[in-house]
Each structure stands twice: as C-alpha cells, then as structure tokens.
Amino acid sequence: xxxxxxxxxxxxxxxxxxxxxxxxxxxxxxxxxxxxxxxxxxxxxxxxxxxxxxxxxxxxxxxxxxxxxxxxxxxxxxxxxxxxxxxxxxxxxxxxxxxxxxxxxxxxxxxxxxxxxxxxxxxxxxxxxxxxxxxxxxxxxxxxxxxxxxxxxxxxxxxxxxxxxxxxxxxxxxxxxxxxxxxxxxxxxxxxxxxxxxxxxxxxxxxxxxxxxxxxxxxxxxxxxxxxxxxxxxxxxxxxxxxxxxxxxxxxxxxxxxxxxxxxxxxxxxxxxxxxxxxxxxxxxxxxxxxxxxxxxxxxxxxxxxxxxxxxxxxxxxxxxxxxxxxxxxxxxxxxxxxxxxxxxxxxxxxxxxxxxxxxxxxxxxxxxxxxxxxxxxxxxxxxxxxxxxxxxxxxxxxxxxxxxxxxxxxxxxxxxxxxxxxxxxxxxxxxxxxxxxxxxxxxxxxxxxxxxxxxxxxxxxxxxxxxxxxxxxxxxxxxxxxxxxxxxxxxxxxxxx
Amino acid sequence: xxxxxxxxxxxxxxxxxxxxxxxxxxxxxxxxxxxxxxxxxxxxxxxxxxxxxxxxxxxxxxxxxxxxxxxxxxxxxxxxxxxxxxxxxxxxxxxxxxxxxxxxxxxxxxxxxxxxxxxxxxxxxxxxxxxxxxxxxxxxxxxxxxxxxxxxxxxxxxxxxxxxxxxxxxxxxxxxxxxxxxxxxxxxxxxxxxxxxxxxxxxxxxxxxxxxxxxxxxxxxxxxxxxxxxxx
Numbered sequence: 060x061x062x063x064x065x066x067x068x069x070x071x072x073x074x075x076x077x078x079x080x081x082x083x084x085x086x087x088x089x090x091x092x093x094x095x096x097x098x099x100x101x102x103x104x105x106x107x108x109x110x111x112x113x114x115x116x117x118x119x120x121x122x123x124x125x126x127x128x129x130x131x132x133x134x135x136x137x138x139x140x141x142x143x144x145x146x147x148x149x150x151x152x153x154x155x156x157x158x159x160x161x162x163x164x165x166x167x168x169x170x171x172x173x174x175x176x177x178x179x180x181x182x183x184x185x186x187x188x189x190x191x192x193x194x195x196x197x198x199x200x201x202x203x204x205x206x207x208x209x210x211x212x213x214x215x216x217x218x219x220x221x222x223x224x225x226x227x228x229x230x231x232x233x234x235x236x237x238x239x240x241x242x243x244x245x246x247x248x249x250x251x252x253x254x255x256x257x258x259x260x261x262x263x264x265x266x267x268x269x270x271x272x273x274x275x276x277x278x279x280x281x282x283x284x285x286x287x288x289x290x291x292x293x294x295x296x297x298x299x300x301x302x303x304x305x306x307x308x309x310x311x312x313x314x315x316x317x318x319x320x321x322x323x324x325x326x327x328x329x330x331x332x333x334x335x336x337x338x339x340x341x342x343x344x345x346x347x348x349x350x351x352x353x354x355x356x357x358x359x360x361x362x363x364x365x366x367x368x369x370x371x372x373x374x375x376x377x378x379x380x381x382x383x384x385x386x387x388x389x390x391x392x393x394x395x396x397x398x399x400x401x402x403x404x405x406x407x408x409x410x411x412x413x414x415x416x417x418x419x420x421x422x423x424x425x426x427x428x429x430x431x432x433x434x435x436x437x438x439x440x441x442x443x444x445x446x447x448x449x450x451x452x453x454x455x456x457x458x459x460x461x462x463x464x465x466x467x468x469x470x471x472x473x474x475x476x477x478x479x480x481x482x483x484x485x486x487x488x489x490x491x492x493x494x495x496x497x498x499x500x501x502x503x504x505x506x507x508x509x510x511x512x513x514x515x516x517x518x519x520x521x522x523x524x525x526x527x528x529x530x531x532x533x534x535x536x537x538x539x540x541x542x543x544x545x546x547x548x549x550x551x552x553x554x555x556x557x
Numbered sequence: 558x559x560x561x562x563x564x565x566x567x568x569x570x571x572x573x574x575x576x577x578x579x580x581x582x583x584x585x586x587x588x589x590x591x592x593x594x595x596x597x598x599x600x601x602x603x604x605x606x607x608x609x610x611x612x613x614x615x616x617x618x619x620x621x622x623x624x625x626x627x628x629x630x631x632x633x634x635x636x637x638x639x640x641x642x643x644x645x646x647x648x649x650x651x652x653x654x655x656x657x658x659x660x661x662x663x664x665x666x667x668x669x670x671x672x673x674x675x676x677x678x679x680x681x682x683x684x685x686x687x688x689x690x691x692x693x694x695x696x697x698x699x700x701x702x703x704x705x706x707x708x709x710x711x712x713x714x715x716x717x718x719x720x721x722x723x724x725x726x727x728x729x730x731x732x733x734x735x736x737x738x739x740x741x742x743x744x745x746x747x748x749x750x751x752x753x754x755x756x757x758x759x760x761x762x763x764x765x766x767x768x769x770x771x772x773x774x775x776x777x778x779x780x781x782x783x784x785x786x787x788x789x
C-alpha cells in the first residue's frame with residue numbers, strides 16, 4: 060500500500076507470514092463464531108417474519124413470541140455476527156497495515172469467548188422475557204459492561220499497533236478502522252450510562268436510544284466496511300486507489316456528519332424540535348461519504364477490468380457490497396426527507412429494511428469478501444469449491460435485493476396507508492402485507508445461500524482446505540482446473556516453499 | 558498525520574455532535590418542572606403536573622419485555638410531522654361528550670412514571686397513546702374494559718371484526734386454573750378443559766392496568782397547547 064519500506068521482498072513475505080500466524084486462532088474464532096451467530100439470527104429472522112404474515116405460527120411458547128424472537132434476531136445479527144466479523148477484520152487488517160505481528164492473541168481469544176458468552180446470555184435473556192425494550196439494546200442491562208470489557212480487550216492491541224507502527228505513513232483503511240474502534244466504545248458507554256445508570260427524561264431516553272442505533276450503523280459498521288473495502292479492492296485488483304484525496308474526504312465527511320444522525324425516528328415526539336430534524340439532515344447527508352467511498356472504489360475496480368472482478372470471490376462480494384453502499388446512500392436520502400417521505404417512513408417496514416440494507420447489503424457483503432480473502436491466508440489452505448462460492452454469492456444477492464425492495468417501496472406504501480387518516484387503519488396493514496411476505500421470502504433466500512457459506516467455512520476451519528498456492532477463482536477460462544485458473548494473487552508465503 | 562492529530566480530529570468532530578445532540582439535551586430535559594397555571598391564560602390556577610394511576614411501572618416492564626413497541630407506537634405527532642391528529646380516536650376523542658374534542662399532540666408530561674418512553678418502532682398496529690380511552694369508550698360494550706383487554710390479549714382474532722389482525726396471541730400471560738367453588742370474576746370467556754378456567758396472571762394484570770392508564774387527552778396548559786384557537 061502506501062507504506063514506505065526498505066525490506067526485501069523475502070523479508071516482507073516473512074513478516075506477513077508471522078502476522079498471519081500470530082492472528083490465526085483469534086481471526087478464525089471471530090469468523091466462525093460470527094457465522095454461527097449469523098445462522099442463529101437468520102433462523103430467528105425467518106421465524107419472526109413468518110409470524111408477521113401468520114401470527115398463530117409457533118404461538119405455543121412464550122420464548123417464541125414475536126415480541127421476543129424479533130429483538131433476539133436483530134441483536135444476534137448485530138452483536139453476534141456483525142460485531143464479530145468486524146473484530147476479525149479489524150485485528151487482521153490493522154496488524155497487516157501496521158506491519159506488526161499481534162502480541163496478545165491469547166488475550167484476544169479469551170476476550171472473544173467472553174464476548175460470545177455475553178451475547179448468548181443477552182439473547183437468552185431476551186427470549187426468556189428479560190429484554191429492556193430499547194431497540195438494538197434489548198440485552199438485559201448486566202450484559203453491557205461485559206460486552207464493553209471484552210471489546211476493549213479485543214481491539215486495544217490494534218490501536219497500539221497503529222500507534223507504534225514503523226514509519227510515519229498510514230493508509231486510509233487504518234483511519235476508518237481506528238475511527239470505528241474509537242467511536243464504538245464512546246457510543247456504547249454513552250448509551251449505557253444515560254439509559255441504565257443516570258435517571259433522565261423518558262422521551263430523551265428514547266432519543267438517545269435512536270441515536271445509539273444510528274451511530275452503531277453509521278459510525279461502526281459503515282466505517283469498518285469502508286475501511287475493509289479500501290484494503291481489499293486495490294489489493295486484489297492490483298490498482299492504486301483512484302483518488303486518495305477523495306478517500307480522505309470520504310472519511311472526514313463521515314466523521315463530521317454521522318454523529319448528528321439518528322433522532323429523526325422521534326420526529327414529532329416531545330423533545331427539542333431541532334433534534335429530529337438535524338438527525339434527518341445528517342442521515343440525508345450521509346449519502347456524501349457513501350457515494351465518495353463507493354464511487355472511488357468502483358472506479359478503481361473497473362479500471363482493473365471486469366475480468367478480475369468476475370474471477371475473484373473477494374472482489375465480487377466487495378463490489379456487490381459497494382453497490383449495496385450506493386443503494387444505502389440513496390435510501391438515506393429517499394427515506395428521510397422531512398415534510399415528504401419522513402412522515403411516511405418513520406414507523407414503517409422501511410426502518411427495518413434500511414437497517415438491513417446497511418448491515419447486510421453493504422457491511423456483510425464486504426465482510427464475506429474479507430473472509431474469502433483472509434481465511435486462506437491465516438489457515439494456509441485454499442477454498443475448496445468455486446461452485447459453493449458462486450451459489451453463496453448469487454442467492455445472497457437475490458435475498459438482499461428483495462430486502463432493498465421492501466425498504467424503498469414497501470415502507471413508502473405502508474406509510475401512505477398510515478397517513479390516509481380518512482381511511483380505516485386496516486388499510487395500512489393491507490398495504491404492508493405483500494411486503495411482509497417479501498421479507499419472509501428474502502430471509503429464506505439468505506438462509507439458503509448461507510448454508511453453502513457455513514459448510515465451506517466449517518471445512519476451512521477444520522483445515523480441510525486445498526493445500527495449494529493457487530487461489531480459488533471463479534469463472535475460469537482454463538477448462539482443465541476444477542478450482543479455476545491459476546491466479547496471480549500471491550498467497551505463497553515462505554511456509555509453502557517445501 | 559500523526560496518531561495524535563488524528564485522535565484530536567476525531568474527538569472534535571464527534572465530541573461537538575455528542576455534546577449538542579446527546580449530553581446537553583439530556584441534562585436540560587432531566588428534571589422536568591411542573592408548569593404553573595395562570596387564571597387569565599389557562600382558565601384555572603394551580604400547576605400542570607399530571608399524575609397517572611394504575612400499575613404504570615410494572616405494566617411498562619411487561620410491555621417492553623414482550624416487544625409491544627415493535628408494532629405499536631405511543632406518540633401522536635403534531636400536524637407538521639404526520640397526520641395522526643386527524644384520526645378520530647388517536648390523539649384523544651373527537652367527541653368526548655361534555656369535554657368536546659379532546660385531541661391533542663403528545664407532550665413531555667405524558668410519560669410520567671416510565672423510565673423509557675416507548676415511542677415505538679413501526680405501526681403494524683395502531684398507536685396506543687389513548688388506548689385506555691378507546692377501550693373504555695368504544696371497544697368494551699357489554700364487558701368491563703379490563704375484561705375486553707384480557708380477551709383481546711388472549712386471542713386478538715376472536716372478534717370477527719378483527720379476524721385480519723396480525724397481533725400475536727399472548728396466551729402465556731394467562732393461567733389455567735382448577736375451579737374451586739365459584740368461578741373467578743376475571744375468568745376469560747374461552748374454552749378450557751372441564752373444571753378449569755383461564756385467568757390472567759400477575760403480568761397480564763399489570764399490563765392491562767398500564768394499557769388502561771394510557772389516556773393522554775388532558776387539557777394542556779396554554780404554553781403547551783399548539784391547537785388553533787377555537788372560535789366561540
């Protein structure tokens with residue numbers, strides 16, 4: 060990248076191998092346990108969305124009540140999958156970019172187990188009826204300090220690595236990732252202190268909760284996805300970033316705009332009236348960093364040629380994620396215009412669709428790209444089958460496409476029904492019904508697509524991957540090789556020489 | 558750029574927003590004072606600091622734990638933010654007998670006794686700001702308001718006019734008990750095995766008490782009243 064280094068290529072390869080070796084167990088732990096939580100979350104998501112369409116489905120048990128399954132699904136997705144995939148990407152990328160092997164893999168691994176335990180207790184707490192009733196913060200209050208401590212023990216090493224890195228230059232990915240690692244605890248501690256420790260006004264508490272939810276999406280998941288994409292796209296395509304100054308503009312617009320967003324969820328509620336509208340304005344403006352990052356990286360990738368994108372699993376997922384980011388930026392604008400769409404979308408399906416578009420359509424796709432890139436490097440094994448990867452990709456795109464459709468059109472349709480005050484209320488529910496079915500179908504697609512991913516990742520975790528120095532590429536023109544053509548993406552570290 | 562400059566940049570860009578939209582509004586709204594009423598503008602003396610009766614804190618907990626907020630909101634938006642006030646029975650009652658039209662937007666005093674205002678996530682179901690009023694005045698015809706809500710929570714689709722509702726049934730908030738002596742006054746009109754009856758649990762009672770406390774149509778003081786002046 061932009062690192063100035065005097066090392067010889069052989070020394071570089073040794074350094075990279077030592078970094079990968081030091082982080083093998085923590086990174087694989089976060090990716091596999093994250094994937095397991097993704098499975099849990101998707102199953103809960105299928106159940107919850109089926110219940111919207113057919114409320115008597117599995118109505119026998121209090122544990123499977125819609126009001127508990129849905130928050131369990133969202134929290135498992137956010138803290139089980141999203142956060143852990145982000146941890147895996149952060150610790151590996153920060154180590155590689157700071158050119159330092161990790162000095163505390165054991166601590167990270169132990170803290171990772173603590174994080175998983177806390178998330179498990181939180182999800183069980185929600186299902187057993189001990190949720191707090193605050194969206195995205197439904198875990199019982201005792202879980203949050205544990206999450207914070209585990210988080211600190213996981214990421215603090217990455218910040219130390221960045222601080223003590225050799226040389227003065229940094230790469231834009233480090234900015235995004237370091238920003239996310241600093242914003243996350245700040246936001247988490249603020250919300251925990253103001254909602255659970257200090258008594259405040261109940262409506263302001265709801266406002267802080269809405270801000271927390273938005274900040275988690277725009278100041279943690281978005282920058283982690285952006286930072287990772289800024290690493291993967293130039294690396295795999297072998298092309299320098301199109302415009303490095305645009306990359307900086309993207310970072311600082313995000314840093315300045317995103318902290319103001321969130322309270323538009325409370326438009327019309329009795330809090331100071333400017334708060335919801337500054338929130339709406341900031342969310343609309345979030346399109347700027349979204350378009351800056353996506354535009355910059357898409358031009359970079361297409362400059363390298365569409366063949367590279369078609370062949371590399373990593374690049375394919377990352378590019379799809381960047382198109383997801385464009386859609387997310389559009390949704391930020393379209394769903395949040397005061398006096399036009401905001402009253403229509405404030406209390407509709409579109410809120411859920413919007414969250415999923417950011418969390419799945421953008422972030423998760425980039426994380427899949429990162430997993431397809433990182434796992435072969437830390438396990439020293441190549442992915443087994445390009446067909447499994449292709450199936451995973453195509454079905455995921457269909458599932459997320461359906462969710463985006465629900466976000467942009469279903470929510471608006473439902474909102475139009477809600478605002479027609481001269482019509483009976485049932486009218487709004489009727490308008491939402493087909494889109495609720497679409498959500499269920501989308502979740503089924505996503506479940507199906509991830510079965511292929513889970514299988515493949517488990518095999519890699521068991522170290523059953525191919526022992527080869529040739530990465531698994533898609534759509535090969537060389538008919539003879541079942542794993543795709545031999546690529547020029549270097550994964551032949553010194554350990555492969557024998 | 559050094560690590561330190563980077564941290565300072567982050568602290569400034571995030572800190573300003575953090576102080577402005579979170580910390581300062583939190584501190585300013587923390588201690589809501591009663592409003593002193595004045596005879597000439599409000600029509601009466603005293604203070605405006607509404608109290609609620611019923612098991613508000615317990616009921617709000619049951620409401621939160623079972624995810625009611627996912628489909629029901631508790632906010633009647635002013636007309637600049639939505640059309641909630643135009644519905645006949647959301648912001649109050651269009652025709653509340655002697656009191657006339659009591660509809661008004663939600664104010665900051667409406668959540669007394671609650672820790673977290675359940676503004677809500679979506680409106681799969683209707684707004685509940687005034688569900689207590691609606692049950693008492695419109696829904697509960699031949700039964701007590703409590704009995705109507707128990708039956709509705711037990712099976713939201715039992716009433717033929719609500720057959721299309723997608724509200725989940727909350728049967729786990731009710732208990733099947735042996736009838737010893739007289740039947741319970743609170744027994745639900747649903748079938749159960751011979752010699753037993755279905756009665757609300759403590760949680761159901763708290764929830765229903767809370768729902769019936771949701772009556773947010775008291776006349777606000779002039780300083781909070783944004784309704785257009787009525788012609789006499």
